[in-house]
Amino acid sequence: MKTNDVILQTTTKLVFFIIFLFSIHIFFAGHYTPGGGFVGGLLTTGAIVLLLLAFDLKTVQKALPFNFTIVTGIGLLLALGTAAGSIFFNVPFFTHAFDDFTLPLFGTTSLHTAMIFDAGVYLVVVGAAVTMIQTIGGDA
């Protein structure tokens, strides 16, 4: 059945990027305020689901040509790798390191290895959630 969803599709093209950028914001906000990799990942997945609703599975797969299982794997490696980094310094697993750096444009920024772990979580959530939705939605 062909439906006329010009409005939905046009809005989606714009809104997708707003949601995506907001999810990145939430992701970075996560260290000191509410947010983080898990919520950020879910928001990104929400944006992708909106794309799926407005267009169809094939179009979205063409627009985002990733194998989301692999995305999950990369995320897990990133998370485990960050946590396991502590093994090489002979401190307990999951110990994180942080310091303040002066960067151009950003000024004084505190950088944490926990952020890399969170990036892993972000990728795992996006990868796993999108895989699930694609699998369930693909059968219909």
Place this chain on the structure above:
Amino acid sequence: MINLLLFPIILPFLFAIILLFFKENIRAQRLLTVIGLLISLVAALYLVATVKADGVQAITLGSWPAPFGISMVSDMLSALLVTTTILITLFVVIYSFNAIGEERERHFYYPAILFMITGINGAFTTGDIFNMFVFFEVLLIASYLLIVLGGEKRQLRESIKYILVNVISSALFVITVAYLYSVVGTLNMADISVKIAEIGQPGIITVIAVLFLLVFGVKGSLFPLYFWLPGSYSAPPIPVLTLFGALLTKVGIYAIIRTYTLFFVHDTGFTHGLLSALALLTIVAGCIGALAYFDLKQIIIYNIVIAVGVILFGAAQMNEAGISGAVFYLIHDMLIKGALFLLIGIIIYVTGTSNLRKMGGLMKTHAPLGWMYLIAAFGLAGIPPLSGFVGKLLIVKGAFEAGDVFGSIIILASSLVVLLSVIRIFVYAFWGDPTIVELPKTNRRTFRKMMMPAVALVILSVLFGVGTEWLVPYMTDATDVLLQPSIYIDAVLKE
């Protein structure tokens, strides 16, 4: 290397992740799984040696101070269980090459096994009661995949049951942990032990103890909560059944032993009396089941239930003989159940059926299988000098010391039933006239390849029985920590 005790958890996890990148390449998957398990095994053995030399190993993640961060603790019991787990998984994986089929191998079979091992080893090692719940979930989610993988009608039906039972018991687990937290205000297991000793186990703690027994009883298939086990375990293919039967219930047993020796030790008359009564009922129920069926899988599955009862009965005695018997029997049971399930898997492969009435005369065509099965069966029943003997002897000795003559008699009688149930398989499947039953055509090479890991496990279990003398120091260490919680507590809260 203060992180050594985490290696048997991290390494399978790492290799499981790497396997996600090789979904279609079966050869790479097999190779990487075996390499990963071998490295994990070396790490686990090294851990056993370290625990033997330096005592209980403990670490609190993220460099937080001990009662606040998540502690991971490896005492001798944990280290031995972790090592046995990896060992059995290694053999099951090798057996799977010929038994599981390419279709399943292509759909994350090996990553699921490795994720499950991550969860099992984590549950054995963790020193934080909430973290134990997390590791239970890790192993359960992987086991959901393994039980449903393949999508046969029977598997789908049984996996719904399996998932429902486990989701409910997991919810109850969190609720129980929340109750405990609201009373003692801590989740660190060593700290909980200290706090309970301080408040002297009032009635509410005893209630929580019974709730824990319910939760772990579902996972470890204690009477009357084992109802889901025979159906669910018989659905997946043999290698998965072997992993479940040899490892999963043991995690529940370990959790009961740990909580009932570390936390709830101030009102043993009630809590441990209940545990030992339930254990005896479990044995009786298991015996009835083991004799009632003519199905190979069901007979051995009910033998899991019997073993659960025997181990927990030993642990409930709370004296040195009883506990060390339980530890001996726990490890023996993991090895021998692994071996038995692999062997009956081969019988089913050779005869094409799991119904005892439709087999016969295998001794003429497959003699090595028959002898191996006979050794494993005698080991299971506990005929000296095979592996089941020492554990059962110690458990019965512990029961007599504690004055439980009735329980001891049930344990001894159950040995006869166990022997009868497994020898019945031997009589039906291996004796008789081979010409009456027509065997389906099977590949002789596949048969030999399947025999190798099974034989290796049988030999290991025999060595476990014959080499008891060398294992005693390790078992004594494991028992000491269980009987004297202060060793465990001091290791965690050392600063």
